[in-house]
Amino acid sequence: MAFFYGKNKFQLLAKVQDDLEVLLTLPGQALMSMTSLLIRLNCWPCLPGYDEVPVRREVCRTYYTPISKEWSLISLKYLSMWTAVFTRLANFIQPGRLSFTFIGDTKGFRVAQDICSSIKLLPCLKTCNIRLGRSPDYELNKIARQTAQQQTGKLIGAQPFRFIHLPQELRQHILSFTHLGPDAGFDSQYKNIAIVKNRIQVRCHSFAVPWKCCWHCNDTKSNCCCPVARAAVSEGCLCRRIPAELFCVSKQMKAEAEYAFFSLNCFDFNMDMDIRDVVSFLTNRWSKKNLRSIRQIRFVFNDDQVWAWEEMRPAWRKVVELIEQDFNIESLCLIINTEQSYDTCLWMRDDDSLRYVYDAYCQIALELHILHGLRDLHLEFPWFRKLEVLLEKKIMGDDYDSSVGRKRRKRVSFGSVSELPHWHAAAWGKIMRDHDGASDD
Structure with missing residues (x-):
């Protein structure tokens, strides 16, 4: 028994x-x-x-x-x-x-x-x-x-801990271990902060999947009691819950919590948000001080935006200009992702369609040429992997390598997908001449 x-x-x-x-x-x-x-x-x-x-x-x-x-x-x-x-x-x-x-x-x-x-x-x-x-x-x-x-014997005492009397550097270090930061023990799928329909959301990297139970909120792994979605408490829950209460303690705590939140996280502007709405979101929702605190930002272009690139290009140029004016470029890592267009390219059989995607990739990246002194740039172009390196060097300099040192390691290309097409040399030459001419003007 x-x-x-x-x-x-x-x-x-x-x-x-x-x-x-x-x-x-x-x-x-x-x-x-x-x-x-x-x-x-x-x-x-x-x-x-x-x-x-x-x-x-x-x-x-x-x-x-x-x-x-x-x-x-x-x-x-x-x-x-x-x-x-x-x-x-x-x-x-x-x-x-x-x-x-x-x-x-x-x-x-x-x-x-x-x-x-x-x-x-x-x-x-x-x-x-x-x-x-x-x-x-x-x-x-x-x-x-x-x-x-x-x-469980973890009841907090009647006297609060005098956190505010600690040195500022120590307070910031402690805040990085809360859910304000990306490494606080929650599931890695909640690591990035997604901007979805003009709202901040902590959700998984696929963006299309609705919130689901983490399956770790209780010992039997059944019957959800995740605090992020329920009136509940769970010691083992792996969901991420931003401690909004810290922003309401005092002005000093609010400023320190905002700095930790904006400086420690990667912010994803994903396929659910029109690129034309990004500028209004950044200028109306976040202060310039918060924008200068951001260290990593990621833009995900969906399939429709790539195919309608001529319409999206002016809006993307405004986003880049805003980044140049209001962000701390020397401390910023910028990530451009177009992975959703990969499945569409699988069905393409003519060079004209692939050439349109190729041109869109180049134009997306070359708009970044005004970001002088950018700390890091990671381009994720699934159909033209080798084009990523060429464009990164064009923007960042010939000695730049995004897979070296503390920078993110690039994924290994596979098969002929990474190979550049036979018309690449002519296309690259034309794009570079047009770009250099526009830069001189």
């Missing part, structure tokens, strides 16, 4: 009061041996890893499932049983042994407190993950966080 209950992970899915009785009937030896327990109470969420809202529906399939409410008779009935269950668990569970997860959607401060008061009857837990709501809620988050910290 001890081996069975100690090596397995147990989930109790309770919808009515009687479903909790199994914990009152289990032998005490079984409870003493248990190492992992998840209780899901009046909560029947979508399967983790799937879209929250299915196609052609306004809400999740389980949106109308009853939740815990102060005025609900069902809630009052199972809460009385709830206390009895945890009183018994407290008598048998070994301190520091159990990984406990509670998943339950509540509505109301009082009922959330009643649920967490019973959880506090348990001895010290190995890990404690609590979800009290389907969407973020500050008050519910606070209750869940305090309960989890108390049950």
